[in-house]
Amino acid sequence: GIQVEQSPPDLILQEGANSTLRCNFSDSVNNLQWFHQNPWGQLINLFYIPSGTKQNGRLSATTVATERYSLLYISSSQTTDSGVYFCAVEQWNDYKLSFGAGTTVTVRA
Amino acid sequence: EPEVTQTPSHQVTQMGQEVILRCVPISNHLYFYWYRQILGQKVEFLVSFYNNEISEKSEIFDDQFSVERPDGSNFTLKIRSTKLEDSAMYFCASSGTENYGYTFGSGTRLTVV
Numbered sequence: 001g002i003q004v005e006q007s008p009p010d011l012i013l014q015e016g017a018n019s020t021l022r023c024n025f026s027d028s029v030n031n032l033q034w035f036h037q038n039p040w041g042q043l044i045n046l047f048y049i050p051s052g053t054k055q056n057g058r059l060s061a062t063t064v065a066t067e068r069y070s071l072l073y074i075s076s077s078q079t080t081d082s083g084v085y086f087c088a089v090e091q092w093n094d095y096k097l098s099f100g101a102g103t104t105v106t107v108r109a
Numbered sequence: 110e111p112e113v114t115q116t117p118s119h120q121v122t123q124m125g126q127e128v129i130l131r132c133v134p135i136s137n138h139l140y141f142y143w144y145r146q147i148l149g150q151k152v153e154f155l156v157s158f159y160n161n162e163i164s165e166k167s168e169i170f171d172d173q174f175s176v177e178r179p180d181g182s183n184f185t186l187k188i189r190s191t192k193l194e195d196s197a198m199y200f201c202a203s204s205g206t207e208n209y210g211y212t213f214g215s216g217t218r219l220t221v222v
Contacts, residue, residue, distance in 0.1 A: 088152070102151060
């Protein structure tokens with residue numbers, strides 16, 4: 001099956017700092033999503049982004065499908081941004097999401 | 110914004126008991142899924158369901174597990190004879206034919222004691 005690798009595995013930030021999370025995948029995909037798992041365990045959908053760039057407030061994401069990677073940018077980080085960020089992809093004709101291992105982000109006040 | 114609803118949010122069960130986890134997918138979605146996340150680990154695919162039948166299942170989804178869509182709105186995961194290692198967060202998800210991706214429910218945290 002497709003391999004999804006996220007880096008870094010852990011990230012510690014000071015409040016107000018910017019950061020970039022990376023997701024590499026091993027094959028062509030028709031769907032890529034970024035999720036934030038909050039301290040209660042809920043998976044919050046951040047972006048549906050199989051290609052191109054999207055922005056939502058302080059978060060933005062870029063997927064370069066031809067080079068098989070996606071980036072999630074967090075700007076002016078806040079303590080509420082803490083949690084685990086997952087990248088998940090779906091291959092053509094596969095009809096399921098495959099998740100990476102996640103990046104654990106800790107934002108300190 | 111439409112939501113996927115899961116009940117209960119937490120369940121504690123004795124080892125060997127049967128549990129049923131319930132989900133109400135988004136009403137116009139056609140594809141339904143169950144995923145599992147053991148504490149501290151990645152989210153793993155269990156099963157997908159389309160047109161009233163299983164379309165794919167992982168090797169985790171053995172005879173202990175079953176899924177059902179008993180009516181037009183609910184989608185359930187049954188775990189027979191639960192084991193300690195079934196303790197995990199179980200997520201239901203649904204997707205439609207339009208390209209908006211998958212929507213996940215808030216999860217059911219299952220603890221087997």
